[in-house]
Every structure is written in structure tokens, then in C-alpha cells.
Amino acid sequence: MPPFHLGVTTSHRFLDPSMHGLDSISEIIGHWLTGLDITRLGSLAACIGAAPAAWRLLKTAWREVYSWVRQFFISSVTIPGRDPLNRHVTNWILANVVQQRSIRSFTARTQIQPGAATDRAALLKKTRRDIQYLPHFETVWFWYESNLFVIRRSLDSFNASMVDSTYDGIGGEELTIGCLGRSTEPIKRFIQNCQEYADRQAQYYVIIYSRDRYGMSWQPKSRKPIRRLETVHFDDLVKQELLADIRKYLDPKTKKLYQSRSMPYRRGYLFYGPPGTGKSSLSTALAGEFGLDLYEVKIPSVATDQDLEQMFHEVPPQCIVLLEDVDAIWVKRELANRDPHNEVVSNCTLSGLLNVLDGVGSPEGRIVIMTTNKPNRLDSALVRPGRVDMKVMLGNISQSSAEQMFLRMFTSDIDRSPLLPVRRDDGKPGEEHIFQADQELLRKLASEFARHIPEDTFTPSQLQGFFQLHLDNPMEAASNIAAWVEKELSAVSSDDDIEIVGNGKA
Numbered sequence: 268m269p270p271f272h273l274g275v276t277t278s279h280r281f282l283d284p285s286m287h288g289l290d291s292i293s294e295i296i297g298h299w300l301t302g303l304d305i306t307r308l309g310s311l312a313a314c315i316g317a318a319p320a321a322w323r324l325l326k327t328a329w330r331e332v333y334s335w336v337r338q339f340f341i342s343s344v345t346i347p348g349r350d351p352l353n354r355h356v357t358n359w360i361l362a363n364v365v366q367q368r369s370i371r372s373f374t375a376r377t378q379i380q381p382g383a384a385t386d387r388a389a390l391l392k393k394t395r396r397d398i399q400y401l402p403h404f405e406t407v408w409f410w411y412e413s414n415l416f417v418i419r420r421s422l423d424s425f426n427a428s429m430v431d432s433t434y435d436g437i438g439g440e441e442l443t444i445g446c447l448g449r450s451t452e453p454i455k456r457f458i459q460n461c462q463e464y465a466d467r468q469a470q471y472y473v474i475i476y477s478r479d480r481y482g483m484s485w486q487p488k489s490r491k492p493i494r495r496l497e498t499v500h501f502d503d504l505v506k507q508e509l510l511a512d513i514r515k516y517l518d519p520k521t522k523k524l525y526q527s528r529s530m531p532y533r534r535g536y537l538f539y540g541p542p543g544t545g546k547s548s549l550s551t552a553l554a555g556e557f558g559l560d561l562y563e564v565k566i567p568s569v570a571t572d573q574d575l576e577q578m579f580h581e582v583p584p585q586c587i588v589l590l591e592d593v594d595a596i597w598v599k600r601e602l603a604n605r606d607p608h609n610e611v612v613s614n615c616t617l618s619g620l621l622n623v624l625d626g627v628g629s630p631e632g633r634i635v636i637m638t639t640n641k642p643n644r645l646d647s648a649l650v651r652p653g654r655v656d657m658k659v660m661l662g663n664i665s666q667s668s669a670e671q672m673f674l675r676m677f678t679s680d681i682d683r684s685p686l687l688p689v690r691r692d693d694g695k696p697g698e699e700h701i702f703q704a705d706q707e708l709l710r711k712l713a714s715e716f717a718r719h720i721p722e723d724t725f726t727p728s729q730l731q732g733f734f735q736l737h738l739d740n741p742m743e744a745a746s747n748i749a750a751w752v753e754k755e756l757s758a759v760s761s762d763d764d765i766e767i768v769g770n771g772k773a
């Protein structure tokens with residue numbers, strides 16, 4: 268069917284709204300075309316046609332000039348992608364140059380670490396991942412200490428970096444830092460500054476490194492806000508002893524003493540206890556306390572002794588190396604002995620482990636923390652003094668730790684939100700009064716709560732699981748604990764398979 272407005276007379280066309288708009292446009296174009304000189308139109312078309320060629324020419328000329336300038340007037344330093352230094356420089360540029368300008372180009376990707384999910388249910392279930400937006404840049408020019416700098420980021424490796432699930436989006440691409448002038452000294456000073464900036468940032472975070480998915484190099488896996496040692500509950504005396512031992516070891520005087528007495532400057536610790544008693548948490552908290560990076564090695568996933576050796580060769584001199592589940596080597600061996608057809612999984616051996624702990628090529632200055640749930644399976648050679656200088660038992664939770672945990676869970680929220688219904692019987696009490704009343708009530712609730720926790724029965728992580736259900740209500744937590752304990756105890760007694768290792772108290 269033809270459109271309904273075809274063939275209508277001029278007088279009717281004003282009644283047709285669609286026709287009216289088209290008419291006006293065609294009238295304007297007609298008017299413009301009649302007034303246009305055809306020769307001028309030709310030169311305009313020629314200009315438009317030549318524009319891309321001119322643009323290409325300009326770009327080539329600029330490249331030539333730039334490479335000439337670079338060759339004679341710009342000094343440069345290139346930092347390979349994924350090098351820790353690359354990350355430090357990128358972070359500095361993002362914070363001090365790129366974000367200061369009005370940015371319109373971003374990279375968007377799903378955040379690896381579950382971030383601040385918007386609702387509590389999503390946070391607890393970890394169902395939602397935040398989107399990470401990072402400023403996207405290729406070349407940036409800026410002034411630093413009165414020198415003109417240019418940083419080029421090679422985006423050739425960009426896609427490869429982005430598909431790596433362990434990559435957090437910063438520092439994966441090669442960077443070339445250029446500075447106008449014939450000396451590289453300003454660049455070196457700039458890099459030094461970026462490193463100091465990274466150190467200052469690291470005061471608030473612990474950087475955890477792990478091997479990349481090909482096992483080829485150490486990569487930052489996560490950046491965790493420092494966990495205070497008070498938040499890891501275990502025997503207070505042992506905690507003080509452990510802290511004093513590490514502090515003494517890291518003292519520069521100790522290093523000199525070790526060297527003057529020809530002793531290898533190394534320190535090893537063994538953290539043992541049932542799963543969920545804080546072995547990993549304590550290691551991270553120690554890294555934060557002493558400002559060290561944490562290099563994580565999951566022993567069961569190390570393929571060969573050579574890999575382990577390579578990992579140790581590549582750790583920096585001062586750091587914590589966390590060897591998790593060191594008993595795994597022996598578990599595998601036992602299984603293989605019991606069943607001759609059971610193929611031995613390619614894994615590192617005891618001698619491989621001993622070799623990296625104190626072999627000739629083993630680097631000095633680092634702290635090695637080994638963790639295990641099954642200390643009795645460890646070979647005595649592994650835990651002899653020199654390899655393990657201190658053993659720390661992390662056990663089930665005691666009543667006093669449970670009380671501290673209760674206070675810790677709810678104290679920080681008191682001044683932010685009125686969790687506790689405070690009776691205001693004398694008119695309008697000051698904020699401090701309310702705070703003190705809250706504190707007293709909270710302490711009472713905490714001791715009442717702890718009375719229901721049987722000594723040395725639950726792991727701290729079990730108790731943490733309980734708190735997660737009552738995060739916004741200490742009263743509810745205190746009143747529900749008895750029922751929870753009863754339920755958990757009956758669940759444990761009906762489950763014969765659960766093996767409880769160790770008898771220390773948290």
C-alpha cells in the first residue's frame with residue numbers, strides 16, 4: 268500500500284506533519300544549492316578528498332621528527348611489563364598525571380578481588396563482582412622536576428595481559444620513559460620517586476605475590492589492607508614471643524652479627540594447627556606489621572624441585588615466603604607407596620625443599636613461614652633448628668579469645684550506628700555517655716556470649732561464620748549463641764570423619 272500522503276494537494280500538505288518537516292529541509296537545501304558556485308563546490312570536494320592523505324603525511328612527518336628528536340634529544344629507559352617496577356611507575360602516573368587531567372578513556376574489566384558489593388547478602392555470598400574502571404593511556408607528556416617527560420605504554424601486550432585472570436589491570440604493558448635531555452639521571456630519579464611512592468602506599472597494604480598461571484614468574488596476586496595482629500587470636504605470650512623474635516631478626520645489627528659469625532642470615536617458622544585457626548591470617552598480619560611483601564607458595568601445586576628452586580631464586584632479599592601445606596609432599600608419597608599403580612604426581616621432594624631452605628644458592632634475609640594441619644607428618648630434618656627456629660601452635664578458640672572476638676566484631680561499629688538500644692532516662696545525654704553505655708553493655712554481652720563457648724572446641728573461623736550471620740546486631744548474637752553451640756556440637760558428634768588435630772588454644 269502506498270504511503271497515505273502521496274498525491275495530496277499543496278493546500279493539504281500543511282496538515283501533514285511529516286511532510287511539513289521534509290519540505291522545510293528540502294527548501295533549505297534547494298536554496299543553498301542555487302546560491303552555490305559550482306567551481307567552489309569542486310574545490311571543497313577536492314579539499315575533503317585530500318584531507319586523509321594530508322593527515323597521513325602529517326603523521327608520517329611527525330613520526331620522523333619525533334624519532335629524530337628521540338634519537339638526539341631524548342634519553343629513555345624501558346621497563347618490561349609485569350616487572351614490579353612497572354607497576355610502581357604506572358601507579359604513580361595514574362595518580363599524579365592521568366587522573367589530574369580530564370580523562371575520557373577507560374578500561375573496564377571485572378574486578379578479581381570481590382570488592383565492596385553494594386548489599387550485604389551479595390557481600391556474604393560473594394555473588395557479585397565489582398567492575399574496575401582504569402584510566403586508559405598510551406602516551407603521556409608531563410613535567411617532573413622541571414624536565415619534560417614522555418611515557419609510552421606499549422599496548423601490543425594489552426590483550427594478552429587482560430585475559431590473564433590474575434592480572435589486576437596495572438603494570439602489565441611495557442613502558443618506555445623518555446626525558447628531554449642527554450642524561451638518564453632525571454629518569455633514574457623519577458623511577459626512584461615512583462618506588463618511594465609505592466613504599467608509602469604499601470604502608471597501608473600487604474602485597475601478596477604468587478606464581479603466574481604458567482608458573483613462570485611472581486605476580487602480585489592481591490593487595491590486602493593491613494590486618495592488625497590484635498585481630499588474630501591466639502596465646503598472647505606466644506604472640507609476644509613471636510613478634511620479639513621477628514623484630515630482633517630484622518634489626519640491622521642482627522644481620523651484622525650473623526655475618527660476622529659466618530651464620531646464614533635466615534629465619535624459619537612453622538605455624539601448625541587445624542584448618543581455620545589463623546595460620547594464613549597470622550602470616551599476612553605479620554607481613555603488614557613488619558612492612559614486608561608476602562610470597563605465597565602452595566606446596567601441593569609446585570610441579571618440580573626445579574620450579575621451587577626457581578621461585579626461591581626470584582624472591583627479593585627481604586620478604587616473607589609462605590610455604591603452605593608443607594605436609595603435602597608426604598601425603599602424596601604415602602598414597603603412592605600404598606598403591607603401586609597409583610601414578611606419582613610430579614611434585615617437589617623433601618630434598619628439593621631442604622635444598623631451597625638452606626642450600627648454597629638459597630638467598631639470605633628472607634623469613635620462611637611453613638604451615639601445616641598435620642605437623643606429625645613432617646620429617647624431622649625439615650623442622651630442625653636452622654630450618655624452623657620457632658613453632659607456633661594455632662588451635663581452637665578459648666573463652667577469652669571468643670570474648671575478644673565479640674568485642675572486635677561490634678566495637679568498631681558503635682560510633683557509626685546505634686546498634687544498641689540505649690535507655691535515655693535523664694533527658695539528653697551527651698554522645699560520650701551513649702558511647703560509654705554502649706561499651707559497658709557490649710562488654711557484658713561479650714562475657715555472657717563467651718560463657719556459652721566451650722573451651723578449645725571451635726575454630727576461630729567457625730565462630731567467625733557465626734558472627735557473619737549477626738553482623739549488625741550484638742544483642743541477637745549474644746542471645747543466639749547457645750542454640751548455635753548446641754547445634755554445632757551435635758553436628759560434630761554425628762560426623763565421625765572429622766579429624767581434630769592439635770590441642771592448643773587460640
Ligand SMILES: Nc1ncnc2c1ncn2[C@@H]1O[C@H](COP(=O)(O)OP(=O)(O)OP(=O)(O)O)[C@@H](O)[C@H]1O
Nearest residue numbers: 498499500542543544545546547548727728731773
Ligand atoms: N586465630 C584467629 N583469629 C581471628 N580470626 C581467625 C583466626 N583463625 C581463623 N580466623 C578467621 O578464619 C578465616 C580462615 O582463617 P585462615 O585462612 O587464616 O586459617 P588457616 O589456619 O590458614 O586455614 P587453612 O589451614 O584451612 O589454610 C579467616 O577469615 C580468619 O579471619
